[in-house]
Amino acid sequence: MKCGYVAVLGRPNAGKSSLINRIVGEDVAIVTKRQQTTRNNILGIANGEGYQIIFIDTPGIHHSKNKLDRFMMKNVRSALSTADVVVYLIDASKDVDDEERDYIRMLSGKAEKLIVVLNKVDKKLVADIDADIKISVQENINIDNLISKIVELLPENNMIYGEDEYTDKSINFLICEHIRGLLLEKIDNEIPHGVAVVVDSMNEQKDKVFLDISIIVEKERHKGIVIGKKGALIKELGIRAREYAERLFDKQVVLHLFVKVDENWRDSSTDRYGY
Ligand SMILES: Nc1nc2c(ncn2[C@@H]2O[C@H](COP(=O)(O)OP(=O)(O)OP(=O)(O)O)[C@@H](O)[C@H]2O)c(=O)[nH]1
Ligand SMILES: [Mg+2]
Known part of the structure; x- marks a missing residue:
């Protein structure tokens, strides 16, 4: 079967935790209107026909101001190093700045299997960037297609977690x-x-x-x-x-x-x- 780790990266508030909760079907990560909600890497496990996707939710990518920030950015790097596939999520309703473009370019050189995703397409489109797929987590648009794209890129593996597990957290x-x-x-x-x-x-x-x-x-x-x-x-x-x-x-x-x-x-x- 297809089984592996998928790191979900992106700016704070892009909808990373929402996406994982949606696909996993349980709330494994908190979702808020605020930026920088997620602190730890959280695994959310989605089991489907012939696949197991182990999502790694990460804190949004931002500048480090204090020790907590640096800890959060360390989590992003560690997620990247474990991942078989990287999903980079962009908020379609916001401008994509040069720094973010550079980051995505860097990722495409580093991560072999990168999927660039525009999220929140239910809102007015502002982001001017080429993406592999456009979705709305909130309106459940194109989520199945995203799952198929992810599964295609996953390695052949035995299941890593039990079928009824949906997170690694206590x-x-x-x-x-x-x-x-x-x-x-x-x-x-x-x-x-x-x-x-x-x-x-x-x-x-x-x-x-x-x-x-x-x-x-x-x-x-x-x-x-x-x-x-x-x-x-x-x-x-x-x-x-x-x-x-x-x-x-x-x-x-x-x-x-x-x-x-x-x-x-x-x-x-x-x-x-x-x-
Ligand atoms: N309109 C719209 N809002 C969305 C969509 N997906 C997520 N949101 C909202 O965006 C906000 C941020 O969502 P989160 O899932 O917490 O974002 P995150 O990327 O995990 O944020 P951090 O953990 O802070 O980095 C929440 O208010 C969500 O309800 C979408 O498809 N459309
Ligand atoms: Mg989050």
């Missing part, structure tokens, strides 16, 4: 990312990217799971924003995170959320918070 990771996604959605512009979410402790019993999770913010005043008026936001987050966790664990979950301040988390220790 349930805890998915829960933390889910909470981060809810936060990015809820706290419009107030705390741009200074949020990390970590599991402090997990105790799984036969019929119940106990989870303590911390939301790390950079500033004391951000703490109040995450907690919300009379604790309204943290309460809502707790409920939605618990519902999501119960779906993944298929058990009752007792979930406690904490908010902590660590001013330098983005620059101090990328290890401590898994980023």
Whole structure:
């Protein structure tokens, strides 16, 4: 069968995570209106007739400002080195600048099997660039053709993951990312990217799971924003995170959320918070 790794690259907000979630059929990666949502490389696995595509979702390509940024760009390079096929996604509704053209040129020299994809063709076309295929993830346009193009380029291989697996990430990771996604959605512009979410402790019993999770913010005043008026936001987050966790664990979950301040988390220790 055809089986291999497909790195999905592109500028922040091009729709990389959306594309992977669409093809995988489950939400393995968070999708938001914001730029630079994805931090870690996430595998999303799509099984089909005679193929297994293992997508690597990557953080959007951008300039590095701090340690977190550099970590994200390292993830892009490592995805590139594992990939059998590279899908480069371009937002059709935006201008393609010289830097991006250079990057695509560099990729076509480096990656043997590159597919350049224009996404968001449901919107007004602005990008002036030759692409191999035009799609809209949102409107489900041409996604099947893209899958066929990818499968054609994949090597002959035995299946790498089980048929019912759709990601390599742990349930805890998915829960933390889910909470981060809810936060990015809820706290419009107030705390741009200074949020990390970590599991402090997990105790799984036969019929119940106990989870303590911390939301790390950079500033004391951000703490109040995450907690919300009379604790309204943290309460809502707790409920939605618990519902999501119960779906993944298929058990009752007792979930406690904490908010902590660590001013330098983005620059101090990328290890401590898994980023
Ligand atoms: N109109 C339109 N919007 C889309 C389409 N695909 C994705 N989007 C939207 O584009 C935004 C960014 O999508 P993401 O999937 O988070 O983009 P990303 O490339 O993973 O972004 P980063 O992780 O930040 O690099 C979201 O608001 C999506 O709903 C599309 O085909 N059409
Ligand atoms: Mg993403």
